[in-house]
Amino acid sequence: MSFPLLTAMAVVPAVGALVTAAIPAAQRTTAKWVALLFSLVTLVLAAVTLVRFDPDSEDAYQLTESHAWIADFGVRYELGVDGIAVVLVALTALLIPFVILAGWNDADPPASSVHDKHDKHVKHEAADEVVTQGRWRPTQGFFALILMVEAMVILSFEATDVFLFYVFFEAMLIPMYFLIGGFGDRAGQLSEEETATQRSYAAVKFLLYNLAGGLIMLAAVVGLYAVTADDLGTGTFSLQQIAEARASGQLDISTNTERLLFLGFFFAFAVKAPLWPLHTWLPNAMGESTTPVAVLITAVVDKVGTFAMLRFCLQLFPEASKWATPVILVLAVISIIYGALLAVGQRDIKRLVAYASISHFGFIILGIFAMTSQGQNGATLYMVNHGISTAALMLVAGFLISRRGSRLIADYGGVQKVAPVLAGTFLIGGLATLSLPGLAPFISEFLVLVGTFSRYPAIGIIATVGIVLAALYVLVLYQRTMTGPVKAGIEGMPDLKARELTVVVPLIALLVFLGVYPKPVTDMIDPAVGRTLSVVDKQDPKPDVPAQDVEAAK
């Protein structure tokens, strides 16, 4: 048996999480380095996977692993990647080290608050207090949770068993919840206590939305089992087995059942993605959490939602997907416009990026459900590019916020005079977000729009408005914060430090590279998208102009 590469990619960060959590409280720096090391090892493994992956292979899934797990539920431990999954796994493995680096000092207990605690608890015995201080290890916890999320996200990208996917799809909520609720950015205008209240509200909202979605999906998962058990004799969750059974006509889901199951699955993914009107948890969660965690939410965890639409909704329920397409497209367009409009109106930098993300997720979902190869290629590419560009923009914004201690746009002005490198990188991140040609997101957005237009021209045209609005919210944000006279509190703001540059420069380099030469990624994605479309049984619409006419015109 060959080396279980896919499992290893999840096991390494999981072990890393345990090791990090076990490091004694005093050795915070060691914990950080250990976490970084484990995330880098994962990255190396991801690189190996990319190399070992053969885009031209005939198999739907590669590097597969399959072991018995819970036979009574028809569940197997089945992993495998197609072109889409392998790219997203690589994205996850790539972003986590940057997230860790960017959050290097975010979870250190503030020196002052330690003293506060002592004052508050003078009644307690001193020895007791020392013990409690010794046990509470926020730094170790922070990095351990990040690694835990990484392991779970990677497994959910790799799972080809619906149940296995569901397990990690749900389980990742718990570490995410602690990351959001447990660590704030100390940049609010409110008192410590009010911030804590806000934060735990955001965390609970995040959890309840996603848990409700997940539980509805659970009903659909149970239903899927009942359906397969009915038709095949034994229930199964294996994607491949279900696909084969459908192709051979052994498994015949009635139209109504298929639609209900589809809705159950789609609801969970739409909450996760998030799609309007299920999006309201995202701005709270991103606004209240620390910047690295916000990046983790929007760039990594939410991708599981859009990815799962491609892999599970379309492949398990092709007919129902086609049935639901018109409604979903409309919701996606609403997401695009609504997210962009609200982004324009935001006064808080992080919430602005959150609404921009909602708009972008609208594009991704639009691309997926346009059911054209350009659309889906674009959507997958969009997931990658959005991950990188949002990470760049958000992390620089985080550096900015940590310098001034405020999230409000109005508190900034003239930063480019004081900290030009910071302002420059912020601009590039912003330009990537508004899909400037030459930077990676442009290609994906263009592909999505072209793919949508070729089948649904009207919706394609409306979605284009989103680009215009994107230019508005990004440029206005830049103008208000970076240009103009230097505001009070901005003078003497230090420029980016070496650690921060290490985070930003590679991301920007990647944005430029993929903007100019996206072929390595599209080559990976294309066969997988073709396969998905063949399952859904949709061909690209015929071009209006026959090919020979074009030749003749030359």
Added chain:
Amino acid sequence: MSAVADPVTVHSLWTMAAESPDKFKAPDIEYGQLSPTLIVLGAAIIGVLIEALLPRKARYGAQLFTSVIGVAAAFAAVIGLAVGDYGTSKARVAAEGAIAVDGPALFLQGTILLVSLVAVFTFAERRLDPVAHGNHVDSFAAQAAAVPGGEGEKEAIKAGFTTTEVFPLLLFAVGGMLVFTSANDLLTLFIALEVFSLPLYVLCALARRQRLMSQEAAVKYFLLGAFSSAFLLFGIALLYGYAGSVTYGRIADVVDGEVAEITPALAQTMGNDALLLIGGAMVLMGLLFKVGAVPFHMWTPDVYQGAPTPVTGFMAAATKVAAFGALLRLLYVVLPGLRWDWRPVMYGVAIVTMLGGAIVAVTQTDVKRLLAYSSIAHGGFILAGVIATNKQGVSAVLFYLGAYSFVTLGAFSVVTLVRDAGGEATHLSKWAGLGRRSPLVGAVFAIFLLAFAGIPLTSGFAGKFAVFKAAAEGGAGALVVVGVVSSAVAAFFYIRVIVLMFFSEPRADGPTVAVPSILTSSAIAIGVAVTLVLGIAPQYFLELAGDAGVFVR
């Protein structure tokens, strides 16, 4: 009975020919197959003797030893029977048809015994309460007979009395539960019910602190319990009137209309469906009361709150297992022919139980009451599996009961650790910031709460999935949807406790976490281990429950 039925042997209206005494056949008792129950009851009697004969100082050690050995030996006997195929191919009815020895019985008896073993540990814990007058004391009243707040109580406390009669009481309750899950006729069922209920009523009244509340709980439990026993007994009478027998198999035959020889007396009654329906409903009510299903749940929160926490944990875990065992057997062995009548009713009960438990739990401010309502909601989930009426349903319920009981016991054990000057600090506001002050205890309790909420990779998820899967296969899709909705509601309040523990600042006057002895520590550790193992690798136990899914008749 046969004499009455046969008109030839009737001499007159008042006398009949008696069979001659020498024809009396001694009952044939299969002691080996009944050994788990016998061992536990034997240990309980030894416990009573210890109480009577040994000096006070020596009792604690002797009682603890007897209880642990007794329960462990009984568990070994269950394993022995299971290995000897008594759960599958050699399943049979023992003790003249009074007791069934089959898969479900052995599985549930094993579960009850393991739970009891852990419960014995929590009963024996003497490190948590502050040392009183030089004596380590436990959670139980110094002298149960003393009036709360009276002179006698003060003296008993001063003398440093500790009660050790809780151990034999516990063992008697366990013995009753073992019979309850395996009872194969209605009278045995009723006697077993009383045998395990009466010690529980007493145990509920024995709290060391807040004795008035504890006694109030006991009285409530006793009155309502007596009420439900009366229902059960009346139902039994009606069923006997209908079928002319109290044996499960015999009643089932009559219900199905498959009686070999119909005597005139039977012919008169078996057409009377009113007897059957009312009788069946009353017996069901008696069992649903013990299960704590809505609308028979009113006692649960008060009793759970008032009883000493180790007792609450034991009750919540073991009683539920025993009661669901009896309910399953009744519905699957006695009344399967009636399922078109009871299924809609149970459907309704399951729905209101799931929703009612989950929704009311949202407003609770006391940990023990919260767990009480959560146990009601979980009862609803288990009912969904009961309603599946297929083999998967039985094994799903068995698995769920095993998973759930250890989570519950673990959770209540954690509750015993959190204390302030007034004893256990059960009010939720006092739990604020607990996870920051004692991360380990907070994390352990969080694991239990996540298991209650059914988050994947915990036993709660595996159990919930098994039950919902069985319900869906049994055609109860609507129940799955309701179950999922109430899970979402339930998740809210479990999560709220986690929020409180981890994201709130600890209060200056907050409770402290007592450092337990090895007893409670191991109880909690077992709970965590079972929760994680059943969550990550449940296959072996699912198979075990699957093999045990067939009743003998």
